[in-house]
Amino acid sequence: MANNLGLAVKPVTETPESEKKRVAEWINTEEYKELNFKREALVVMPPHTCQPLGAELVAHAFEGSLPFVHGSQGCASYYRSTLNRHFREPAPAVSDSMTEDGAVFGGQNNLHEGLENCIALYKPKMVSVFTSCMPEIIGDDLTSFIKNARNAGLVPEEMPVPYANTPSFNGSHIHGYDAMLLSILQTLTDGKKVEGRCTGKLNLIPGFDANTGNFREYKRIFSEFGIEGLILGDISDVFDSPLDGEYRTYPGGTPLEDAADSINGKATITVGPRSSAKTFKWVEDNYAGTNESMPMPLGIANTDAFLMKIAELTGHEVPESLKAERGRAVDAMTDAHQYIHGKKFAVYGDPDQLMGYISFLLEMGAVPYHVLINKGTKKVAKEVQALLDSSPYGAKATIYHKHDLWHLRSLLMTDPVDAIIGDTHGKGLARDAGIPLFRFGFPIFDRVNLHRRPIIGYQGAINMLTEICNKFLDITDETCDERHFEIMR
Amino acid sequence: MAEKVELKTVEGVTKESTQSIIDDVLALYPEKGKKKRAPHLAPNDQLSGKACVNSNKKTVPGVMSARGCAYAGAKGVVWGPIRDMVHISHGPVGCGWYSWGTRRNLVTGQLGVDQFAMQFTSDFQERDVVYGGDKKLEKLIHEAKELFPLAKGFSVLSECPVGLIGDDINAVAKRVAQDLDTPVIPCNCEGFRGVSQSLGHHISNDTIRDYIIETREFEEPIGPYDIALIGEYNIGGDAWSTKPLLEECGFNVKAVWTGDGELEKIAATHQVKLNVIHCYRSMNYMCKVMEEKYGIPWIELNFFGPSKIKTSLRKLAELFDDTIKEKVEAVIAKYDPQMQAIIEEYKPRLDGKKVMLYVGGLRPRHTIGAYEDLGMSCVGSGYEFAHSDDYDRTAPEMPEATVVFDDASEIELEKFAEEMKPDLVGSGIKEKYMFQKMGVPFRQMHSWDYSGPYHGYKGFPIFARDIDMAINSPTWNLVKSPF
Numbered sequence: 001m002a003n004n005l006g007l008a009v010k011p012v013t014e015t016p017e018s019e020k021k022r023v024a025e026w027i028n029t030e031e032y033k034e035l036n037f038k039r040e041a042l043v044v045m046p047p048h049t050c051q052p053l054g055a056e057l058v059a060h061a062f063e064g065s066l067p068f069v070h071g072s073q074g075c076a077s078y079y080r081s082t083l084n085r086h087f088r089e090p091a092p093a094v095s096d097s098m099t100e101d102g103a104v105f106g107g108q109n110n111l112h113e114g115l116e117n118c119i120a121l122y123k124p125k126m127v128s129v130f131t132s133c134m135p136e137i138i139g140d141d142l143t144s145f146i147k148n149a150r151n152a153g154l155v156p157e158e159m160p161v162p163y164a165n166t167p168s169f170n171g172s173h174i175h176g177y178d179a180m181l182l183s184i185l186q187t188l189t190d191g192k193k194v195e196g197r198c199t200g201k202l203n204l205i206p207g208f209d210a211n212t213g214n215f216r217e218y219k220r221i222f223s224e225f226g227i228e229g230l231i232l233g234d235i236s237d238v239f240d241s242p243l244d245g246e247y248r249t250y251p252g253g254t255p256l257e258d259a260a261d262s263i264n265g266k267a268t269i270t271v272g273p274r275s276s277a278k279t280f281k282w283v284e285d286n287y288a289g290t291n292e293s294m295p296m297p298l299g300i301a302n303t304d305a306f307l308m309k310i311a312e313l314t315g316h317e318v319p320e321s322l323k324a325e326r327g328r329a330v331d332a333m334t335d336a337h338q339y340i341h342g343k344k345f346a347v348y349g350d351p352d353q354l355m356g357y358i359s360f361l362l363e364m365g366a367v368p369y370h371v372l373i374n375k376g377t378k379k380v381a382k383e384v385q386a387l388l389d390s391s392p393y394g395a396k397a398t399i400y401h402k403h404d405l406w407h408l409r410s411l412l413m414t415d416p417v418d419a420i421i422g423d424t425h426g427k428g429l430a431r432d433a434g435i436p437l438f439r440f441g442f443p444i445f446d447r448v449n450l451h452r453r454p455i456i457g458y459q460g461a462i463n464m465l466t467e468i469c470n471k472f473l474d475i476t477d478e479t480c481d482e483r484h485f486e487i488m489r
Numbered sequence: 490m491a492e493k494v495e496l497k498t499v500e501g502v503t504k505e506s507t508q509s510i511i512d513d514v515l516a517l518y519p520e521k522g523k524k525k526r527a528p529h530l531a532p533n534d535q536l537s538g539k540a541c542v543n544s545n546k547k548t549v550p551g552v553m554s555a556r557g558c559a560y561a562g563a564k565g566v567v568w569g570p571i572r573d574m575v576h577i578s579h580g581p582v583g584c585g586w587y588s589w590g591t592r593r594n595l596v597t598g599q600l601g602v603d604q605f606a607m608q609f610t611s612d613f614q615e616r617d618v619v620y621g622g623d624k625k626l627e628k629l630i631h632e633a634k635e636l637f638p639l640a641k642g643f644s645v646l647s648e649c650p651v652g653l654i655g656d657d658i659n660a661v662a663k664r665v666a667q668d669l670d671t672p673v674i675p676c677n678c679e680g681f682r683g684v685s686q687s688l689g690h691h692i693s694n695d696t697i698r699d700y701i702i703e704t705r706e707f708e709e710p711i712g713p714y715d716i717a718l719i720g721e722y723n724i725g726g727d728a729w730s731t732k733p734l735l736e737e738c739g740f741n742v743k744a745v746w747t748g749d750g751e752l753e754k755i756a757a758t759h760q761v762k763l764n765v766i767h768c769y770r771s772m773n774y775m776c777k778v779m780e781e782k783y784g785i786p787w788i789e790l791n792f793f794g795p796s797k798i799k800t801s802l803r804k805l806a807e808l809f810d811d812t813i814k815e816k817v818e819a820v821i822a823k824y825d826p827q828m829q830a831i832i833e834e835y836k837p838r839l840d841g842k843k844v845m846l847y848v849g850g851l852r853p854r855h856t857i858g859a860y861e862d863l864g865m866s867c868v869g870s871g872y873e874f875a876h877s878d879d880y881d882r883t884a885p886e887m888p889e890a891t892v893v894f895d896d897a898s899e900i901e902l903e904k905f906a907e908e909m910k911p912d913l914v915g916s917g918i919k920e921k922y923m924f925q926k927m928g929v930p931f932r933q934m935h936s937w938d939y940s941g942p943y944h945g946y947k948g949f950p951i952f953a954r955d956i957d958m959a960i961n962s963p964t965w966n967l968v969k970s971p972f
């Protein structure tokens with residue numbers, strides 16, 4: 001029966017324009033901000049998403065690896081389409097399509113049938129299994145399910161099947177990334193440690209990073225050094241593959257053999273300390289060689305530290321080419337400093353990236369002002385504070401670690417800044433505040449090729465700087481009055 | 490559907506040739522998978538007017554299906570487009586985040602003031618799973634009411650965990666609705682229910698039936714030309730083409746379900762004289778309810794391409810008096826030459842080209858006529874989540890013996906494209922880049938590939954331009970390198 005809520009039947013009404021106008025003004029006020037910050041239960045426009053998305057990203061990043069979602073197919077479609085939209089590339093992944101009966105009896109049958117089918121159809125070298133909410137809630141036991149699959153002969157003996165629990169009601173996409181990466185490395189390196197063997201390679205853990213340009217840049221840096229590096233979870237050829245008339249299900253990724261042998265590496269660096277925390281902890285306990293956790297090399301100082309660490313770990317000096325590149329970056333920054341110095345920024349992002357943006361801004365004399373940590377914790381907030389404290393330009397910043405983009409909107413409207421650094425989801429805020437948005441983060445659904453231009457390293461610093469300063473100059477040209485419209489800027 | 494069907498054929502396509510392609514595809518599967526998939530793939534039997542495939546069955550695990558879930562059907566399709574409500578994705582953060590702004594159901598108004606096309610979630614944490622989320626839900630609706638006072642109502646869209654931990658969102662909704670004197674609609678559309686988005690459509694229709702319809706009444710008297718436009722989601726502005734078109738034909742479009750939709754108008758739709766439905770799959774349920782309960786007839790129309798628009802408008806006019814008939818003829822006479830000019834511009838570039846489609850609930854059949862207007866023919870089509878009645882309606886639209894695929898897996902689509910050699914594939918974002926890497930031109934046919942509208946007379950020129958652009962882009966000449 002209609003009207004199950006027992007509400008009185010009323011006429012259709014139109015909200016008066018005056019009322020819309022009043023509310024439109026009110027949501028920009030201090031009073032609204034206070035009300036908005038009182039929220040305890042409602043989350044509006046969170047900048048982070050659920051664990052399995054991150055798991056899928058890294059599951060794509062190994063050669064011949066087929067991401068496999070144990071759980072609802074709907075979730076799987078969502079992860080895939082998110083990656084498709086961001087990279088404008090295929091993201092082949094399967095799910096075992098659990099439905100109501102799976103919820104009652106558990107998902108083992110689905111998992112087994114799914115493994116059999118996907119191996120026959122898509123001929124992976126590895127199937128990387130992770131979970132959506134449903135099996136997490138009903139408590140499916142992946143360990144025994146997968147063991148049973150092997151015993152039943154559904155998985156070829158040699159085929160690795162790493163698996164990770166990635167419950168969505170916990171953490172964010174970066175934690176799912178970490179969990180899946182850990183399982184992949186544990187699975188591949190199992191029994192591969194050889195006492196006294198050294199691959200001579202430098203392993204790099206990039207952490208959750210959806211910028212293929214960054215990966216190519218890491219590899220270029222290795223080759224400038226003349227060293228052999230191995231990225232553990234390399235998405236560059238996976239999500240930036242050529243269009244030449246042939247579709248390849250697995251166009252790239254870290255070779256499985258190399259990943260297996262990475263346990264005998266010369267050294268391992270993570271540049272995603274917070275999105276690979278568990279993985280790195282395990283690496284420290286198990287990998288040969290020296291293991292180092294570093295900030296993501298965003299900005300000059302972080303890049304310097306990264307290069308010096310490579311030099312230290314490999315015994316190679318920082319090559320002349322990179323020294324010159326540093327000089328060019330600093331030259332570019334000096335040339336452009338006047339267009340960014342003192343400008344106030346709202347910045348939000350996953351912790352590793354966010355700290356990188358902040359370092360870069362501080363180096364430029366720009367002012368990080370509203371700082372929102374995606375799914376932040378107190379611990380990360382402290383680390384961000386310490387970074388801000390390291391520069392006088394960080395003194396005006398306020399950190400928000402439990403907040404969402406609707407909170408940030410209130411901040412922007414009551415205490416304005418000059419620009420936002422974030423991802424596509426910040427575009428409505430930027431529009432309302434009348435300021436530019438710099439899309440350095442993930443996801444980017446509304447611009448082309450930004451995932452192809454690196455933001456790490458010296459070249460990355462130049463790229464960020466160029467985007468920011470030119471945008472400010474565009475704004476000057478577009479908004480200045482006639483008398484101040486000049487040829488030179 | 491009583492139109493006379495002319496047999497359409499595509500050169501070189503016979504039942505035998507198509508069946509042999511299907512057999513090759515099935516040979517890729519293990520025994521069990523093959524058995525399950527076989528009834529979902531078949532050559533079309535055009536004159537039968539009957540489905541040639543099974544549908545609305547569980548997806549075979551592990552095959553790389555494009556399907557979504559009931560929540561996607563409820564949030565993304567039916568509820569989400571209603572612009573003046575706060576739609577709460579109830580459960581963990583992901584589902585709502587993925588469906589945030591990714592369907593292109595455009596809306597009027599100002600974000601956060603009188604339209605709410607943003608992401609609202611209860612962002613479940615471990616403790617909510619353990620102790621239940623009802624209290625949090627109750628609290629957050631109150632918070633939303635305070636912060637978004639112009640919201641006309643709230644939908645609570647349950648994600649997987651909610652249905653598994655034994656929460657009672659219906660009780661919460663009822664309580665809060667009374668407290669706030671505002672509709673709060675509990676929608677138990679957990680993703681594990683059913684086999685695809687389709688059940689989410691159905692569940693959402695049921696909640697409209699149970700909680701919304703009849704709760705409002707239009708103040709003005711009911712007129713003879715009052716209609717509602719159902720199953721029009723305003724993708725890329727479609728409703729801003731179809732609604733004015735119907736108005737130009739003399740109708741008062743009292744409500745649009747649910748593209749750029751307004752809750753109160755939807756709630757008063759029991760007062761209209763006729764329901765015009767476009768996406769049959771997602772909203773036939775409520776059309777049938779309104780027919781049974783309020784005696785409102787409904788008619789299924791197709792607004793893609795001038796031929797189908799013309800037939801549709803005339804079919805519609807048949808149900809009304811001469812005033813409408815005259816207006817409809819005048820409208821057709823006005824737009825026909827404009828459309829002819831578009832055809833003359835693009836047909837020479839597209840004539841004889843072949844298209845393969847794989848979309849959701851209506852486009853795999855409804856768009857075929859628009860391609861035909863441009864001289865193209867459809868060599869394969871299928872749906873993610875259709876039922877038998879959709880495939881019945883598809884048979885006469887597709888040429889004889891072309892391939893029909895239900896809930897196709899990615900490898901099937903790849904093989905069909907290799908064999909049928911379409912000049913264009915129209916499907917979704919998950920399929921897009923596979924085909925482009927193969928060198929096959931592609932348009933996203935859920936989202937209009939960030940273009941649109943494609944509906945109505947306003948839409949056809951844009952559709953024609955986009956199809957031409959996709960197929961004839963000079964970038965395709967660069968695919969093969971000279972070395």
Ligand code: SF4
Pocket residue numbers: 050052072074075078131132133134168580581582583584585648649650680
């Ligand atoms: S939050 Fe849970 S149900 Fe939603 S998309 Fe993520 S895993 Fe799936």
Ligand code: SF4
Pocket residue numbers: 566722768770771848849850851852935
């Ligand atoms: S046309 Fe397709 S995408 Fe649109 S609502 Fe219907 S089924 Fe869904």
